[in-house]
Amino acid sequence: MESNVILNKHKLKRTSCREGIIDVIINANEALSDTEIRERLTENYDRTTFYRSFKTLEEHKILHKIVVDNQLAKYELDNSVTRKKEHAHFFCNTCEIVLCLDTIEIPQPTLPKGCTANEIELIVKGKCNHCAQKN
Amino acid sequence: MESNVILNKHKLKRTSCREGIIDVIINANEALSDTEIRERLTENYDRTTFYRSFKTLEEHKILHKIVVDNQLAKYELDNSVTRKKEHAHFFCNTCEIVLCLDTIEIPQPTLPKGCTANEIELIVKGKCNHCAQKN
DNA sequence: AGTGTAAATGCAACATTGTTGCAAATTATA
DNA sequence: TATAATTTGCAACAATGTTGCATTTACACT
Secondary structure (H helix, E strand, O other), X not given: OOHHHHHHHOOOOOOXXXXXXXXXXXXXXXXXXXXXXXXXXXXXXXXXXXXXXXXXXXXXXXXXXXXXXXXXXXXXXXXXXXXXXXXXXXXEOOOOOEEEEOOOOOOOOOOXXXXXXXXXXXXXXXXXXXXXHOO | OOXXXXXXXXXXXXXXXXXXXXXXXXXXXXXXXXXXXXXHOXXXXXXHHHXXXXXXXXXXXXXXXXXXEXXXXXXXXXXXXXXXXXXXXXXXXXXXXXXXXXXOOOOOOOOOOOOEEEEEEEEEEEEOHHHHHOO
């Protein structure tokens, strides 16, 4: 899975900022916030450029947003890109890492009459292994 | 359940801004964003005052934050205040209303070794009854 | 009820974060 | 390599939240 292949597949121009963002996410084994992604980029891009590239990748569903707290969204490659199925996430309140939880079955919701669902977010918040041991 | 009783119980001064915020939430039958709450206040308070009162209520766990999307948090009275149990939420992507879903069983998570959980957020996103009919 | 003290308020100034318009640079296609 | 379309970086702006400080308010104690 390479950034240029992904961009081509979505008919997006291969710019270094876009490739950089995708590469950072591929190389991380955790979901990252936009700030974290920006910090890990090797080149420095203007705020505007970064936001715009980021937005483009989100709009084309290359990035998938997981909201763990207000003001703190983390991103992973979209399920449509990785072919993974819907899964829950674990969020460490201390170090703010986000991990995928493939073990939890996401329940089929019973909704109020007339409501339709197209997405479910299941987020477990607590302390990760590492932070739990610190006390 | 009255705002002044709630404030007294938490040893907080009963200021009109705090009472106003609590009253707005009590009288609403949906979770509200901070902006929505502010709009429904009868008196007009300085931005600063509102933010500070709001923060105080959150810190004392009188308000409970439900994050449905980055930049859009809605609030309801905390479970410790209402004595309701943990429940899922439904978020309408169109009108952005947030409803409680008492019908869904929240699954017991199996976590990676050493991780501990203290909170679970289950958010179902889709279209509410009202917005689904509009098309 | 009147008074003292701690806390809350409102204002001004500031910080942060994201957005828009536009000229210059870069990408992809012929 | 030339061309067209898109992307970039800059400057200016908008929105939102924060801090310090003087004034006002809440409430506990006479």
